[in-house]
Amino acid sequence: MDDADDIVIDRQAARAWPAMVVEYARGWVLRSSPGVARSRSNSALPPQRDAVDGLSAVQEFYARRDQPILIQVSPAHRHSMLDDHLADRGFQRLSPTLVMRASLAEEPGLKVGRGRRTGVGGERWPVRLGHRDEAWTRTLQWVDGRSDAAGELVMDRIPGRTVFARVMDGATVASVGAGVVDGGWLGVFCMGTRPEYRRRGTATALLRSLLTWGRDKGARSAWLQVEEGNTAARKLYEAHGFEESHRYHYRRSTG
Incomplete structure (x- = not known):
């Protein structure tokens, strides 16, 4: 880095x-x-x-x-x-x-052994890449436990080339995520999975699709943010070649 x-x-x-x-x-x-x-x-x-x-x-x-x-x-x-x-x-x-980053020089895949990569599990899960709609938004709000409608206005103002991804199980949105390409970088954010679909490969399928999309759009590197205590998500990202870039936290006034 x-x-x-x-x-x-x-x-x-x-x-x-x-x-x-x-x-x-x-x-x-x-x-x-x-x-x-x-x-x-x-x-x-x-x-x-x-x-x-x-x-x-x-x-x-x-x-x-x-x-x-x-x-x-x-x-x-x-x-x-x-x-x-x-x-x-x-x-x-x-x-x-x-904050984690990864190179997109290679085709996205699970990292195993000494830098070797293999196919990603969960291929049976269909991933749709497109625009944000009510189903995508409501799924993210439900997973996050947030219901702020104003947050939708923020997402509508995201610059650059943006895609909103979802994993479908029939008519149910199982996982959601988004990606934005800006200046040769892919930012991955708003990753969320319904509890009943966790550890079933939906997040893996979603992440791989976003990384492939970013690579196809000319991104050479990717970044994302994950809470330090979210060990399951960190393992997923590390398996796809993400490494620590840096850390941050917030400081809030109490008076």
Whole structure:
């Protein structure tokens, strides 16, 4: 991985899930999306350096909107000083997340042995690639436990070439996911599977289809984000060649 790839991925991720309101101040990316539950839509992304000096602008941005200050400390290894400063001020640490990346130089498949690849299981599951519709959205909301209709407006504003994927079991949507190609990168996000279909190969089939689609659209690398505690998802991604790029977490004001 290039030294700056972690920063590139963070900026890719910010574009792939665009906030409704975005302002820039002293290198900070300030994001607000009223009614949207996801943290990434309502958090501040710090500059590459000297992040502590710009905190007054962050505080003012969220105060004007009557929102708590939420900061995405990412890449975490580049912002230890900022993180320590926020901790000292009583900011709560939330949602530790692992960012992973993979090369798409080879045909996507399960990684086995010393770099060898084999076909992916779960081929019997049909995967549909297309546009977002109510069935796709409702499945994601049900799996995530979220019902914020405003989140749909965010997805409608995703730039670049975007595809919404689903695994079907008859008329039932078993798994969903999405991909966006931007600047030679494929971002994989909104992966979710109904509990009754987990460990049955649906997520494998879905991921492989998204990686193949991105490769066909000219992407050379892929990235995704997964909560550190989601060991099942991490194993799936690692089996497809994903490795850690960096980590992040959020810090939220408590006052």
